[in-house]
Amino acid sequence: MKIELKPVTLEQLPLLKEQLPKLQTGDCNLSIASVIGRAEEYQIKWGLVEGELVLNWMPYPDIPAAYVLPLQSENILKIMQTLECSCKDCKEPLILFGRFTYMTEKISELMRYRNFITVSSNSWWDYVYDRSRIETLEGRDLHGKRNFNKRFYKAYPDAAFVPLDAPMIEKCRGFLAKWYEAHGEMTESLQAEKVAIEFAFDHFEDFGLIGGALVNGDDIFGFTYGSGVGGDIFSVHIEKADRNVTGAYPALASAFAKALPEEFKQINREEDLGLAGLRKAKEDWSPSTMIRKTLMRIQRDESRIE
Known part of the structure; x- marks a missing residue:
């Protein structure tokens, strides 16, 4: 099944108000204002899978387009399976983006026998x-x-x-x-x-x-x-x-x-975007924690290879 992704515009405001909270885990870029206001800059697209919102975006330079999913949804496994098959007819790996702990724990639980690779940068946190x-x-x-x-x-x-x-x-x-x-x-x-x-x-x-x-x-x-x-x-x-x-x-x-x-x-x-001056300014406020965000590449399911 091919998923139709469309650019985010102001027209999606009612949909975002209803469904964006399901995607939020504290990431500063996942507010309504950021998703709509930065849609062109981050190349944000949206789609509905199993009746639920998924986003596809590039929030930082030099990273591939990745999906943001409602990881706590009861339909999350079906959503992932559908997206995986839509990635160029199952020939490309599914790439996700999210909060490191939440995402790795959930994917490990859902796909126990699958391998995945995570890549991160503290400039994203x-x-x-x-x-x-x-x-x-x-x-x-x-x-x-x-x-x-x-x-x-x-x-x-x-x-x-x-x-x-x-x-x-x-x-x-x-x-x-x-x-x-x-x-x-x-x-x-x-x-x-x-x-x-x-x-x-x-x-x-x-x-x-x-x-x-x-x-x-x-x-x-x-x-x-x-x-x-x-x-x-x-x-x-x-x-x-x-x-x-x-x-x-x-x-x-x-x-x-x-x-x-x-x-x-x-x-x-x-985030500090990797800028030394901005990093120092944020550290000077003595953060209590960091939201570690990561790119996750789920390796292809070998059972699908002919």
Whole structure:
């Protein structure tokens, strides 16, 4: 059976709202905003197998297209068998992408006599933090963040964190334009990010996004937003603050953590993409764990070889 895969567009919003939670395991890229907003960049396609959603994508450069599956589904074995036979008429291996522990344990359980190969890179892994630590900034390892936060509020004692509603989003568009102008050269990556942010602003409520801005009167020091990506994990998709304002970034992050719904206990601050500076910045927040993502190639079933 050949599976028909179609590009993800805004038209799939109702389907994603219904079925995407079945695919979520904490991966920052598996929110509605990311799947739709980055569909072209990640070459995301969708299909229905056994009545359930599967995605096919390339979330990182230089990796082959891989499937994301609803691994906890009662139909998962049938889904995998159908996909495997659709991979160029059973002549190519099935390639999956997902959270290492969840995926390897499930595939080992379902296909005990099959071999698979996993490939990963720590540049793909998400940094996850205890929400309470980011709220309070307590502990010796966060003393630097705590001090910068204090310096910010000493300079701006009336600063407040306010929700992103329609009027505030419009103000944040202006802040964003100035932020990119101050940054300098617009790389391909930054351009893709800008497009994704503008798209998210256009469909903020539709995508179930939660966010806010750090303001002092009419001045905006930064904004941030994100969404749930499975269980009690909230992913911060975007965080932009004025680099010229001392402590704006830690103040923004801490205020956002305090404002999140109580159901979220962990905060995913996404990958470092293999960039040394970004890696250091994320490690400076003292992650509690990492979401290790991997590419899995399930070896061909030799019994199918004629």
